[in-house]
Amino acid sequence: MRVSAASxxxxxxxxxxxxxxxxxxxxxxxxxxxxxxxxxxxALETGAERDGALGRLLPDAxxxxxxxxxxxxxxxxxxxxxxxxxxxxxxxxALAPIAAASTATDVALTEAEALDWVRGVGDLRLVxxxxxxxxxxxxxxxxxxxGLRDVYDWMAWLQDSLVRLLEExxxxxxxxxxx
Amino acid sequence: MRSPVASxxxxxxxxxxxxxxxxxxxxAEQTGGMLLEQPxxxxxxxxxxxxxxxxxxxxxxxxxxxxRHFGLDAGTAEQRMMQVHTDGRAVLADGxxxxxERHAEAMHEYGLWATVERVPR
Numbered sequence: 334m335r336v337s338a339a340s341x342x343x344x345x346x347x348x349x350x351x352x353x354x355x356x357x358x359x360x361x362x363x364x365x366x367x368x369x370x371x372x373x374x375x376a377l378e379t380g381a382e383r384d385g386a387l388g389r390l391l392p393d394a395x396x397x398x399x400x401x402x403x404x405x406x407x408x409x410x411x412x413x414x415x416x417x418x419x420x421x422x423x424x425x426x427a428l429a430p431i432a433a434a435s436t437a438t439d440v441a442l443t444e445a446e447a448l449d450w451v452r453g454v455g456d457l458r459l460v461x462x463x464x465x466x467x468x469x470x471x472x473x474x475x476x477x478x479x480g481l482r483d484v485y486d487w488m489a490w491l492q493d494s495l496v497r498l499l500e501e502x503x504x505x506x507x508x509x510x511x512x
Numbered sequence: 513m514r515s516p517v518a519s520x521x522x523x524x525x526x527x528x529x530x531x532x533x534x535x536x537x538x539x540a541e542q543t544g545g546m547l548l549e550q551p552x553x554x555x556x557x558x559x560x561x562x563x564x565x566x567x568x569x570x571x572x573x574x575x576x577x578x579x580r581h582f583g584l585d586a587g588t589a590e591q592r593m594m595q596v597h598t599d600g601r602a603v604l605a606d607g608x609x610x611x612x613e614r615h616a617e618a619m620h621e622y623g624l625w626a627t628v629e630r631v632p633r
Contacts (some may be wrong), residue, residue, distance in 0.1 A: 385600040394613060395628055409613070459569075470597075
């Protein structure tokens with residue numbers, strides 16, 4: 334996987350940058366994004382408290398006021414879950430064709446898509462961290478399946494690259510506005 | 513630890529039922545002795561949104577979210593991110609509860625752990 338800034342011609346079309354995705358990477362990420370959508374859809378049906386990963390994706394907004402926490406959850410949960418499902422769906426939609434292809438493919442990302450990617454990948458890392466038993470800073474994860482740690486670190490690298498892409502675009506916009 | 517944002521906030525009142533003391537008497541006198549019952553609405557009590565440390569989110573990501581969502585400059589966003597990292601939490605905004613809840617929801621949308629709480633007196 335490689336993330337690069339958009340060319341001038343792409344930028345004119347609203348493209349922030351491109352991600353070169355290998356077939357195997359697309360398979361892994363698309364599969365995880367599909368699982369995340371299922372997990373989130375399940376949260377709406379069953380309530381989030383049963384699964385530790387959902388607790389990280391959808392934390393309470395109040396720590397010491399259970400009534401306010403309940404009220405807030407009732408008002409916001411559905412919308413929040415729908416938006417998070419949307420982030421994961423953007424990943425799946427872009428990656429499914431690559432997973433079925435035979436060669437690496439460049440995915441061009443608009444700002445809206447990059448925002449979905451950076452948040453979708455972040456949500457996936459929250460879930461994987463919980464599955465690996467990462468509780469405090471510096472944890473290596475106790476229950477790591479072979480390879481899961483690599484996927485987790487790889488997604489950190491991807492997220493960091495996307496942040497830099499978005500930051501450059503934000504900086505360019507600020508410079509434009511200051512002029 | 514309280515952040516600079518919290519320390520410059522107006523002093524909090526005790527809660528929705530807090531008596532307003534002299535202010536109310538003054539008002540009553542000014543309106544010709546008519547007693548104006550103006551219990552402080554819950555929305556007026558200052559609240560704050562707190563972002564908590566977690567072992568997963570990248571420091572670069574957290575600082576970027578603070579810049580993007582709260583409109584902080586790069587230095588302030590970095591400082592606030594480091595506060596989350598080292599102190600375990602940082603206050604990012606204060607104001608009425610509804611607005612703080614919207615901030616918390618946005619932070620959850622970014623995958624950060626944020627809560628709303630009363631500004632300590």
